[in-house]
Amino acid sequence: MTSEKNILCIGAGYVGGPTMAMIALKCPQYKVVVVDIDRQKIKAWNSDSLPIFEPGLDEVVKKTRGNNLFFSAEIERGIQEAQIIFVSVNTPTKTFGQGAGRAADLQYWEKTARQILACSNDSKIVVEKSTLPVRTASAMERILNDNSKGVHFEVVSNPEFLAEGTAVRDLEFPDRVLIGSKETPDGIRARKEVVDIFLNWVPREKILESSVWSSELSKLTANAFLAQRISSINSISALCEKTEADVDEVAGAIGMDSRIGPKFLKASVGFGGSCFKKDILNLVYICESYGLEKVARYWESVVEINEYQENRFVQNMLANMFNTVAGKKVALFGFAFKANTGDTRESPAIYIAQGLLAEHADVVITDPKALKNARKDLKNFKKGLTFEANPYKAAKGAHAIAVLTEWDVYKDLDYERIFKSMVQPAFIFDGRNILDHKRLFHMGFNVFAIGKAPLKHF
Ligand code: UDX
Ligand code: UDX
Numbered sequence: 001m002t003s004e005k006n007i008l009c010i011g012a013g014y015v016g017g018p019t020m021a022m023i024a025l026k027c028p029q030y031k032v033v034v035v036d037i038d039r040q041k042i043k044a045w046n047s048d049s050l051p052i053f054e055p056g057l058d059e060v061v062k063k064t065r066g067n068n069l070f071f072s073a074e075i076e077r078g079i080q081e082a083q084i085i086f087v088s089v090n091t092p093t094k095t096f097g098q099g100a101g102r103a104a105d106l107q108y109w110e111k112t113a114r115q116i117l118a119c120s121n122d123s124k125i126v127v128e129k130s131t132l133p134v135r136t137a138s139a140m141e142r143i144l145n146d147n148s149k150g151v152h153f154e155v156v157s158n159p160e161f162l163a164e165g166t167a168v169r170d171l172e173f174p175d176r177v178l179i180g181s182k183e184t185p186d187g188i189r190a191r192k193e194v195v196d197i198f199l200n201w202v203p204r205e206k207i208l209e210s211s212v213w214s215s216e217l218s219k220l221t222a223n224a225f226l227a228q229r230i231s232s233i234n235s236i237s238a239l240c241e242k243t244e245a246d247v248d249e250v251a252g253a254i255g256m257d258s259r260i261g262p263k264f265l266k267a268s269v270g271f272g273g274s275c276f277k278k279d280i281l282n283l284v285y286i287c288e289s290y291g292l293e294k295v296a297r298y299w300e301s302v303v304e305i306n307e308y309q310e311n312r313f314v315q316n317m318l319a320n321m322f323n324t325v326a327g328k329k330v331a332l333f334g335f336a337f338k339a340n341t342g343d344t345r346e347s348p349a350i351y352i353a354q355g356l357l358a359e360h361a362d363v364v365i366t367d368p369k370a371l372k373n374a375r376k377d378l379k380n381f382k383k384g385l386t387f388e389a390n391p392y393k394a395a396k397g398a399h400a401i402a403v404l405t406e407w408d409v410y411k412d413l414d415y416e417r418i419f420k421s422m423v424q425p426a427f428i429f430d431g432r433n434i435l436d437h438k439r440l441f442h443m444g445f446n447v448f449a450i451g452k453a454p455l456k457h458f
Contacts, residue, residue: 003031003068007197008082010112012036012045012071014052014167014274014343015129015160016088021060022171024069026201033070035078045071053342053369056168079119084193087112088129088160093278102285104133104278113143116153123152125190129160131279133286134217154190156181157212159219164273165340177207180215187212220283224299227276229264231305237267237451238312247451248433267451269404269431270309270348272337277303277346310348313402313450314355317429320448320456321400326360329398329423333391334405334432335367335374342369348431349404350377357381366394368407392418400427406434419443425457 009020024032044051094105137155144153157180162170181191237247247267255262287296337347388394430449441455
């Protein structure tokens with residue numbers, strides 16, 4: 001069967017892999033190829049053990065792989081054969097030179113653009129899937145179209161809004177799909193090609209078309225707003241702990257105002273994940289580069305509050321455990337940056353673990369999916385650190401438990417049994433407010449939650 005469209009995706013990561021699997025599922029008439037420079041990752045995508053854990057993804061890949069979805073390391077061939085190329089290589093925060101620690105590092109993007117140009121013998125549409133600084137498309141078009149091969153490239157922006165842990169659902173039933181292009185006839189034609197892909201399963205009214213700059217900036221802005229809500233409620237959690245107001249009650253009360261809405265108001269130990277911090281710092285850098293100092297400081301404070309919240313958590317543990325955790329066993333329940341993923345990028349747990357290790361605590365980490373990544377994240381720490389898949393064993397002989405990821409399994413553990421196996425007085429610090437605090441207190445635990453008055457026996 002000849003395919004109606006040949007789609008390529010460069011970058012088989014958290015975004016590229018699931019997104020292309022969904023396109024392949026919904027568009028059997030297209031051939032979808034995903035390539036990556038990381039051969040191991042491609043091998044894993046072709047195996048029974050996919051490189052990322054995402055509920056429902058195995059089924060989608062099983063249905064499509066080998067039919068119209070292919071994972072390959074042959075990047076050049078993939079480029080030659082495709083009419084539409086999605087690029088979802090990573091755009092980490094720059095670690096060197098100008099803008100270090102803030103600006104997006106675009107070297108992989110630019111290298112990829114140059115590779116597309118080098119391997120192309122005909123005109124193509126290049127789709128930005130990676131989150132990029134506003135106006136990147138124009139730089140990319142300049143690189144791609146400055147050629148004497150007689151080939152032309154249109155750069156379209158199609159940011160991905162999926163959240164990890166719910167990627168398959170978010171891709172299948174997106175709130176909206178955003179597609180931005182230049183307003184020229186060529187730009188609009190390219191945009192329509194991309195719109196046509198999503199029309200296979202997304203209702204027309206949920207597909208938004210815009211200028212390429214609005215599309216690029218909307219992605220950064222969406223993440224900044226989401227993170228801002230978390231920092232806002234986390235800042236209030238600090239005030240709740242001082243005043244005996246309860247942050248969950250406050251969030252419930254304000255969330256019922258339809259103008260505010262109930263989502264993303266869960267106070268926590270802090271937000272993590274590969275995007276929020278990176279994208280806000282990128283936004284801050286862009287604002288600075290246009291001389292918008294006040295705007296830059298405003299958004300920067302969202303990241304500062306997040307760091308404050310993480311530090312506050314460690315300080316709170318220390319202060320309540322008689323000002324020392326040295327030599328005390330502390331069990332961390334959860335290491336992933338949120339439940340239902342094995343991803344630990346920017347997880348608050350990394351900072352909490354480091355803070356406790358700096359205080360010479362004996363840290364035991366347990367997590368249903370993230371232990372492999374946790375080991376990598378903390379590889380520089382040799383002393384005082386162990387990993388344990390079983391939460392009961394992790395808590396045995398511990399002075400304290402800190403819940404850092406909202407995994408359902410932690411809600412239903414036998415805490416009576418855990419309490420009896422711990423050193424007394426036993427402490428529990430619920431960094432996600434998922435446990436039944438009163439019940440734990442009556443069992444004998446000293447309970448410290450986010451944004452709530454402590455429940456302690458002394
Ligand atoms: C990435 C970006 O971090 C995010 O900003 C953007 O929105 C989407 O792409 P993610 O998919 O989570 O998100 O990144 P990651 O899982 O690291 O995947 C990127 C993949 O690109 C990696 O597998 C990497 O090997 C690959 N890559 C990187 C290439 O194939 N070629 C390169 O030149 C660089
Ligand atoms: C986010 C955006 O939601 C998604 O649209 C974008 O494409 C990528 O970045 P993700 O990082 O996968 O997705 O996870 P998300 O569910 O947004 O959670 C981010 C962090 O915020 C997690 O650490 C989570 O635990 C925390 N969080 C979320 C809170 O602390 N409180 C909340 O109310 C919601």
